[in-house]
Structures are given as structure tokens and as C-alpha cells.
Amino acid sequence: MTGRKLILSLFLSAALAACSDSGQKPAGSGAAGGAPQRPPQPVSVVTMKKSEQPITAVLPGRAAPFQIADIRPRVTGEIKQIAFKQGNEVKAGDLLYKIEDSTYAAEVAQAKATVSKAEASIPSAQANLSRYERLVNSGATQIEYESARVTLLQAQADVAQANAALNAAQINLDLTEIRAPFDGVTSISNVSIGNIVTANQTTALTTLRRLDPIYIDLIDSSTNLLELRSAMASGRLSGDPRKADIRLTLEDGTDYPLTGKLDMADMAVSETTGTYQIRALFDNPRDMILPGTYVRATVTLGNETGYLIPQRAATRNARGELSAKFVTADGKVETRIFPTSGVSGNNWLVTQGVTDSDRLVVDGFQWIADGATVQPVEATVDDKGFVVEATKPAAAKP
Incomplete structure (x- = not known):
């Protein structure tokens, strides 16, 4: 029994000693005893600058022949x-x-014979009328004179009728x-x-299509039409959309080398789809575009002054408003909302909420919360939407 008490006393003494040693251990070198602070995360930014940019619309389209005829x-x-x-x-x-034209050729020959027969009666009828003209006052009655005149008119009508039949027969022969x-x-x-x-x-025997030039039928929404008219009325949009340049992207992603022009636009909106049709005209010298081909058309509607936000650097909120992240003067991230925006190539164009020299975050913004401290790294966005960091100047040699 005494041995058990001795062992228990030794165990308690060891535990107390361990607790004493733990309390006397010096604090670590971290700030306030916590983990060391992480340095600001580097993010790629583009410096904003106001400029005049083209306003574009990308519309789906389908090719249609310039002329088409079913041959019958x-x-x-x-x-x-x-x-x-x-x-x-x-x-x-x-x-x-x-x-086969033998039957129609025979009809032409018969009609020619009928014309000849009708023409043969003209001279005798004319001579008979002339004789009664001389005798009308010396024995010939007025009735005989009128009868001779009617006979001549009838002969002339027979000739005209025969010629008409000949023309019809000749037309049928030509139509073979x-x-x-x-x-x-x-x-x-x-x-x-x-x-x-x-x-x-x-x-139809066959169908004939004229492919050069060729039509491209485009579809746009009535909402975009109203926005376009509003922009033109307010003076924000310069240029005439009716003279817009139109470029095509083919089904395989290649750009069509020629530029088209607006040919016409429907003056009615579809009651079922809420869209209206635009028809563009393109030269097609090598028949590269065939009827029925699907394309994407980029239509330059005019120019507007504002700031470009690359599409890769922006998102849409639940209300459909454009949003993007910027770096403030003290190096923190903030989100800005743009209720209105236009399209300019691969960018959004905004006119409010941005000033010159503002820094737009173009890479990694999806994982950065508002208020986070970051390290801005100057960059550019190329035509394909890739971020290219600015080249740092080489260090001077000692």
C-alpha cells in the first residue's frame, strides 16, 4: 500500500514540474505572439485612360444568295x-x-401560212373600196361603199390576228x-x-443562285435597337450606323477578309422573338461564303468616348450590371458597379465611375476580397485577351 502512495506522489510531482516549465517558456518572435503577416499579394493592373473608341455589336447571321431562281x-x-x-x-x-421543239416549230410554220393568207385578201379589199369611192356619187349606193370599207377593215383585222398567233407560236418555240x-x-x-x-x-428543273455578292441576314434584339437610338439622340454616339463597317467571323473561327455594308433593316419587330432583321451585303469573289452558312458579324455602330474595361476583367452581378475591381490610392481593392456599358471589340466601354489613372485589376481578381491590400503590377491586355505584364527596366551594371 505504501508503494502505491509513493508512485502516485512521484507522478504528481512530475506533472507539476512540466506545467511549471511550460509557463516559463519565452514567447516567439511573431507579432503579438501570432503568425507572421503575409506580404501584399501582387495583382496585374491596367491604368485607365479616356479615349474615343468604336462601339460594336456582335450579331449572329446566316448567308443568303443575292439572287435565287427556281428554273421551271x-x-x-x-x-x-x-x-x-x-x-x-x-x-x-x-x-x-x-x-423537243418539232411540234412548236410546226405551229410557227402554220401561223406564218395563216398570216400570208390573211395578207393576200388585203389588196383586193383595198381595190374594191377605192372603186366604190369613185362610184359613190355616180350610181353606187352608200351601203355598197360602207360594205367595201368594212370588208377591208375585216381583212386588216385578220392579218393582225394571224400575226398575234404567229408571235405566240414563236414565243412557245423560243421557250423550248x-x-x-x-x-x-x-x-x-x-x-x-x-x-x-x-x-x-x-x-423545279434546277435552282440558280447568285453568290457574288452575297447577303448576310443578321438578327438583333429590339432592346439593342432602343439603346442605339437613345445613344444617337443624346449625342454620345458619333457616326451613322447606316454606314457601319461589318466584319465576319466564319464557322471555323477565321476572319473573313472583306468588309461588308448595311443593305437594309426591317421596319418591324418579330411578335414572337422580339428581334428584327438586318441585311448586310458582302463581296464574295471566291464563293468562300455559301448560302446557309452561319457566321458572327461584328458591326461598328459608331464611336463613343469613355474607358475600356477588358471583358476578362469584368463580371455581371445578379441584376446584370457590369462590375470590376480597382486598386485604390492606398493599395486596397474595391469593387465598382457600372449600370450602363457598351461593347467595343473585346472590351466593355463605360463612361462613368472611372477617371484617368485609375488602376483596374485584370488578373486574379476573382480570389481577392474588397479591402484586401495588394501590390499592383503594371500590365497590358493584348487583342486576344491575354494579360502581358510590363517589362521591367534592366538593372544598371556597376
Whole structure:
């Protein structure tokens, strides 16, 4: 029993000694006994400068042919010849199809014979009328004279009628040759040699499309239309949108090398989608753009003076307002809200809430809270949206 008491006494003595040693241990070198302070986090910033910039809109679009025609026969007959190579270009007036014309040629010959027969009665009717003109006062009655005059008029009418029939027969004969109404590219032929076609049938023989120039049909919202008109009315936007330059980005992401112009805009907004259509015209000399191709069009609406905020440096809040982070004069981060903004290329353009020399955070702002102390590092943003830090000057050699 005594041994157990001795062991317990020794254990308590050791514990008290340990506690005494812990209380006498000197404090560490950290500030106020805590962890050492972290240095300010470096962030890339762009110095803001007011300037006049183009206001642009990126709109979805689809190509449509400048001219399009479904080629149909206007007379009935058998296809005797297909004179074009399917899918190739043809010129206005080029022969596309030839319809069997023997029946129509016979009708022309018959009509010519009818004209000749009608013309043959004119001289005798004219001579008969002249004789009664001389005799009307010396024995011939007025009735006989009027009858001779009517006979001549009837003969002349018969000639006119015969000529009209001849013209109709000649037209039908000419229509057996189906020719291109304008320069364009043909589609696949829907008929073959030997097929019977009928006048004005519903099925087209082929479709002809003119691709140079070519239309681009663009879609924009009525909201953007109202904002554009408001900007023009207030004088903020300079330039005439009707003379805007339009550039295209093709489906594979490449830029189309030629610039287009506005051709027309619908004067009505769709009741179902709330959008309206804009039609642009582009030269297409190499047929690079084909009908039905989807594109993105960048439309330069005019110029406005303001500050550029790269799209990578901004976000939208729950109300859809543009927001961006800036570094204050004392090196702290703050968020600014811009209720109104425009688009200028790959940037937002704002006119309020920024002054010259303000420093915009362009990289890493997603993980920086307002009020945090940071170390600004001057940078630029290239055309593709990448941040490029400014080159520091080389240190002088001793």
C-alpha cells in the first residue's frame, strides 16, 4: 500500500514540474505572439485612360444568295438536252435545257401560212373600196361603199390576228430553250434527258443562285435597337450606323477578309422573338461564303468616348450590371458597379465611375476580397485577351 502512495506522489510531482516549465517558456518572435503577416499579394493592373473608341455589336447571321431562281419549264415537252454542268457557274443567257421543239416549230410554220393568207385578201379589199369611192356619187349606193370599207377593215383585222398567233407560236418555240436569267451557280438537275416536263410545273428543273455578292441576314434584339437610338439622340454616339463597317467571323473561327455594308433593316419587330432583321451585303469573289452558312458579324455602330474595361476583367452581378475591381490610392481593392456599358471589340466601354489613372485589376481578381491590400503590377491586355505584364527596366551594371 505504501508503494502505491509513493508512485502516485512521484507522478504528481512530475506533472507539476512540466506545467511549471511550460509557463516559463519565452514567447516567439511573431507579432503579438501570432503568425507572421503575409506580404501584399501582387495583382496585374491596367491604368485607365479616356479615349474615343468604336462601339460594336456582335450579331449572329446566316448567308443568303443575292439572287435565287427556281428554273421551271414554261412549255410542255421532252427534255432533249441538258447543256450545263451541274454545280458550276453559268452566265446570263446561257442555255440550260433544250425541250423537243418539232411540234412548236410546226405551229410557227402554220401561223406564218395563216398570216400570208390573211395578207393576200388585203389588196383586193383595198381595190374594191377605192372603186366604190369613185362610184359613190355616180350610181353606187352608200351601203355598197360602207360594205367595201368594212370588208377591208375585216381583212386588216385578220392579218393582225394571224400575226398575234404567229408571235405566240414563236414565243412557245423560243421557250423550248431554257436559259439562265442571271449569272449564278446551278444546283443538281432534278430531271434527265428523256423526261417529260409540263408548263409551270411545281418541281423545279434546277435552282440558280447568285453568290457574288452575297447577303448576310443578321438578327438583333429590339432592346439593342432602343439603346442605339437613345445613344444617337443624346449625342454620345458619333457616326451613322447606316454606314457601319461589318466584319465576319466564319464557322471555323477565321476572319473573313472583306468588309461588308448595311443593305437594309426591317421596319418591324418579330411578335414572337422580339428581334428584327438586318441585311448586310458582302463581296464574295471566291464563293468562300455559301448560302446557309452561319457566321458572327461584328458591326461598328459608331464611336463613343469613355474607358475600356477588358471583358476578362469584368463580371455581371445578379441584376446584370457590369462590375470590376480597382486598386485604390492606398493599395486596397474595391469593387465598382457600372449600370450602363457598351461593347467595343473585346472590351466593355463605360463612361462613368472611372477617371484617368485609375488602376483596374485584370488578373486574379476573382480570389481577392474588397479591402484586401495588394501590390499592383503594371500590365497590358493584348487583342486576344491575354494579360502581358510590363517589362521591367534592366538593372544598371556597376
